[in-house]
Amino acid sequence: MNNPSESVRSLNGSQRSPNESLRRVSLDANRYRPDFPILDRVTSSGAPLAFLDNAASSQRPNAVIDAMTQCYRQYYANVHRGIHTLSEESTDRYEQARRGIAKFVGAAETHEVIFAAGTTAAINTVARSWGDANLSTGDTILLTIAEHHANIVPWHQLAERTGCKVEFLPLDENFTITDDVVVDALERFQPKLFAFTASSNTLGVEFPVQRWTSLAHQAGCTVLVDAAQAAPHQAIDVQALDVDFLVFSGHKVCGPTGIGVLYGKAALLDAMPPFLSGGGMINEVTTSGFSCAALPDKFEAGTPPIAEAIGLHAATEYLTSVGLDAIHAYEKELGGYADQALREIDGVRIIGPTPELKAGIVSFVVDGVHAHDMSQTLDTYGIAVRAGHHCTMPLHKSLGLSATTRASFYFYNTFEEADRLIQAVREIRTRFAPSGRKRRRRS
Numbered sequence: 001m002n003n004p005s006e007s008v009r010s011l012n013g014s015q016r017s018p019n020e021s022l023r024r025v026s027l028d029a030n031r032y033r034p035d036f037p038i039l040d041r042v043t044s045s046g047a048p049l050a051f052l053d054n055a056a057s058s059q060r061p062n063a064v065i066d067a068m069t070q071c072y073r074q075y076y077a078n079v080h081r082g083i084h085t086l087s088e089e090s091t092d093r094y095e096q097a098r099r100g101i102a103k104f105v106g107a108a109e110t111h112e113v114i115f116a117a118g119t120t121a122a123i124n125t126v127a128r129s130w131g132d133a134n135l136s137t138g139d140t141i142l143l144t145i146a147e148h149h150a151n152i153v154p155w156h157q158l159a160e161r162t163g164c165k166v167e168f169l170p171l172d173e174n175f176t177i178t179d180d181v182v183v184d185a186l187e188r189f190q191p192k193l194f195a196f197t198a199s200s201n202t203l204g205v206e207f208p209v210q211r212w213t214s215l216a217h218q219a220g221c222t223v224l225v226d227a228a229q230a231a232p233h234q235a236i237d238v239q240a241l242d243v244d245f246l247v248f249s250g251h252k253v254c255g256p257t258g259i260g261v262l263y264g265k266a267a268l269l270d271a272m273p274p275f276l277s278g279g280g281m282i283n284e285v286t287t288s289g290f291s292c293a294a295l296p297d298k299f300e301a302g303t304p305p306i307a308e309a310i311g312l313h314a315a316t317e318y319l320t321s322v323g324l325d326a327i328h329a330y331e332k333e334l335g336g337y338a339d340q341a342l343r344e345i346d347g348v349r350i351i352g353p354t355p356e357l358k359a360g361i362v363s364f365v366v367d368g369v370h371a372h373d374m375s376q377t378l379d380t381y382g383i384a385v386r387a388g389h390h391c392t393m394p395l396h397k398s399l400g401l402s403a404t405t406r407a408s409f410y411f412y413n414t415f416e417e418a419d420r421l422i423q424a425v426r427e428i429r430t431r432f433a434p435s436g437r438k439r440r441r442r443s
Helices: 004-011 029-035 062-075 085-105 119-134 153-162 179-189 209-218 266-271 306-322 324-343 371-380 393-398 415-432
Strands: 113-116 140-144 165-169 193-197 222-226 245-249 260-264 282-286 289-292 348-350 361-366 386-388 404-408
Touching: 062 085, 062 306, 085 113, 085 260, 085 306, 113 119, 119 153, 119 222, 119 245, 119 260, 140 153, 140 179, 153 165, 165 179, 179 209, 193 209, 209 222, 260 266, 306 324, 324 348, 324 361, 324 415, 361 415, 371 386, 371 404, 371 415
Parallel strands: 140 165, 140 193, 193 222, 222 245
Antiparallel strands: 113 260, 245 260, 282 289, 348 361, 361 404, 386 404
8 A cells, every 4th residue: 555645745746647738727826825824734644735625615815814813903893883993993894894795796785795604694594584574385496406405404494484395406417407497497386586506515517697597587586596616716796697695605715704695686685674683783672662774784683793704805805816717717627637537547436517517626436435434545645525415415315325525626726736636546446446356437
């Protein structure tokens, strides 16, 4: 058996990779790696870290760490309530962050941006507020089978409360969904809401948000887009897309945990009743009732995530400086490179469409090796990946799988790290191959 650290050294040296001809580099990852101090880590096995678990959570650049540290060191105070210097400075930075996020997603109005605890909290807000107010027995919510649990469970709960139904669009043999299938489902189910992911966290497939939104609106359907896997990797313009709601998480866009964004068209948000109630979301409270505040305060009860919003703003500014279009192009190149090379390993099966149809996510299964064993063994090589159902149990069940191994790339990952993954999977597959004999990969 090869020593993992030996494999790392050979792959990071001057030896030419057998897949060198597949490389088409549109961004220099090494230019940005120094901005992320954690990427310099050496793991417990003695191998340098190759962090390929970015679909779960990205790492943070110094710009974000510094912005949040500065907040806590120099001007932190509660916002919107005090008239002293620190509160006014903190409030100004917090609302500056909202304006920055509105620009990041292309919102028409700053108050269309609501800060939530994350994608999950943002979707739950729509389900509890808009959903409870607009859906009832006989109504339908349309999802895709590729959805994350965060975009499934709140709708199941809404169905339990209101009597509405939840229907799922199936995948075709190419791991995607055609427009014809969407049109047919819109005609058959006449859903009140079509909620779908812009990019699957398991398959990597990128769905056509603008086209599907247009089709849904033609059918009189409201649209919510889960952009948790899209916002970190490509430019978003909610006005051009014409989506009604869009959500994403801070921790996947190089920002902090504990914060996310709910974008909603102003008319929809204005008509929605508040979900969480308490301080901060009120206009007036009496012994007989209350009146709620205007947007965006109406949906931000309690002390908000102040330093987290400031950190999120720093993260989006950093990504904008790198260039979302360049990030997207580079990740498709890097992900496609790894995808093609892994497909050539005997006994490895890629779960997802061909590279041109997806982002930088490569999920796979290996004959004779459970996904958990694969992930744990890759960790001895210093390679961090995710194993399991990735919060997409319905998707895995529909594919007849219990678990997959997922490598997810970001713009700070390198082709050398992809080579380390490819070589490690090849070695692990050989080590676990039954009785030393090879199985031919089925097409």
